[in-house]
Amino acid sequence: MKITDVTTFVIKNPPPAFGGKYFIVVKVTADTGVVGYGEIYAATFGPHTISAMVDDVAERWVIDQDPNRIELMWRRIYSSGYALRPDPTLVGIMSGLEMACWDIVGKDAGKPIYDLLGGRVHDRLRTYTYLYPSAGFREVYKNPDHAAARAVNEVERGFTALKFDPAGPYTAFDGHMPSLDDIDASVKMISTLRDAVGPRADLLFGTHGQFTAAGAIRLAERIAPYDPLWFEEPCAADLPHEMARVAAHTSIPIATGERLTTVSEFAALGRHQAASIWQPNLGRCGGILAGKKIAAIAEANGCQVAPHLYSGPILGAANIQLAATLPNLLIIEGIREWNGFHADLLSTPIVWEDGHVIPSAEPGLGVELDEDVARANPWPDGPGGELHLSMVPDSIR
Numbered sequence: 001m002k003i004t005d006v007t008t009f010v011i012k013n014p015p016p017a018f019g020g021k022y023f024i025v026v027k028v029t030a031d032t033g034v035v036g037y038g039e040i041y042a043a044t045f046g047p048h049t050i051s052a053m054v055d056d057v058a059e060r061w062v063i064d065q066d067p068n069r070i071e072l073m074w075r076r077i078y079s080s081g082y083a084l085r086p087d088p089t090l091v092g093i094m095s096g097l098e099m100a101c102w103d104i105v106g107k108d109a110g111k112p113i114y115d116l117l118g119g120r121v122h123d124r125l126r127t128y129t130y131l132y133p134s135a136g137f138r139e140v141y142k143n144p145d146h147a148a149a150r151a152v153n154e155v156e157r158g159f160t161a162l163k164f165d166p167a168g169p170y171t172a173f174d175g176h177m178p179s180l181d182d183i184d185a186s187v188k189m190i191s192t193l194r195d196a197v198g199p200r201a202d203l204l205f206g207t208h209g210q211f212t213a214a215g216a217i218r219l220a221e222r223i224a225p226y227d228p229l230w231f232e233e234p235c236a237a238d239l240p241h242e243m244a245r246v247a248a249h250t251s252i253p254i255a256t257g258e259r260l261t262t263v264s265e266f267a268a269l270g271r272h273q274a275a276s277i278w279q280p281n282l283g284r285c286g287g288i289l290a291g292k293k294i295a296a297i298a299e300a301n302g303c304q305v306a307p308h309l310y311s312g313p314i315l316g317a318a319n320i321q322l323a324a325t326l327p328n329l330l331i332i333e334g335i336r337e338w339n340g341f342h343a344d345l346l347s348t349p350i351v352w353e354d355g356h357v358i359p360s361a362e363p364g365l366g367v368e369l370d371e372d373v374a375r376a377n378p379w380p381d382g383p384g385g386e387l388h389l390s391m392v393p394d395s396i397r
Helices: 047-061 070-078 088-109 144-157 180-200 213-226 240-248 262-272 288-300 313-323 371-376
Strands: 003-012 022-030 035-040 125-130 161-164 202-206 230-232 254-256
Touching (some): 003 371, 022 047, 070 088, 144 161, 161 180, 180 202, 213 240, 240 254
Parallel strands (some): 125 161, 161 202, 202 230, 230 254
Antiparallel strands (some): 003 022
């Protein structure tokens, strides 16, 4: 079997754009007619520039190759230019292509990907959601009462874990010391949420590398009485030794990983004992096989895995396939319950029931991109907006 074609869809995510302004999906076609899909999580360049990069990588390293030889293809791409080091854009592109190859391999074998990775150990996967705004409750990150109302609604719908980012703005000069106002706002938000949901839901306190270790320790001390399940990325992602200082000074579990690329960067978390919850994004960390390796290293270090998702449903489906195989899985991130445009993009939506995803028994990723919907929602030509909220502070995440 040989790969004959690679096509990229740059899909505009219409308002309210939960999960990002756009999704970058690759379609890989084999000479047998089997098609695989993958999704890229990269925002360093505009999405159409990323698409051109996909064409370049595919022409040099993917076309005419056997999609079963995933490890070999990965190494050839990673060594391009003999850099052989983490590059979030290149590895993001590799991740999407790798994911699509797994989809082909699974379909060719007639098996879900999880059956090719050791088999399913979970029949249901616990999910969490961000507290997204809704009609009448728009100020979920600034108004604790709005956030509490949304939290109660999500708990009533079945979620048992809720994530929120109340700790002030992200800047080009992070990490910084949190202001007293930001600390007080964070305490007010988490205390109001805890009063609203009680013990019915875990609270996931999100930040994005905003603080110095000293600043994060101050903030952690103030929010610890409200028992958050985690304190996410309290300081810069590339400073695991500093994150380890935070971990050593708080009882709150530290979570990190959405900005890390390749197994080597995750291995540093274990060496420094920087975080007990690892959050690989399969569209950035190297793909499904890299995710399995990362999870194994986490397991050897006594850590759990909570795959990150701020993307579309193809990447969500990849997370589900991997998560189903992980004995050290904690939880997976959802974009609410993958309804709305996330469901529209799939021929058969992801199954979500009472706070849990049910892994599909269909071969490959278990989902198919509805290409008509993808083509009907193109991202406009020209420079693209950034994918992530940390770079788009006025967007709604």
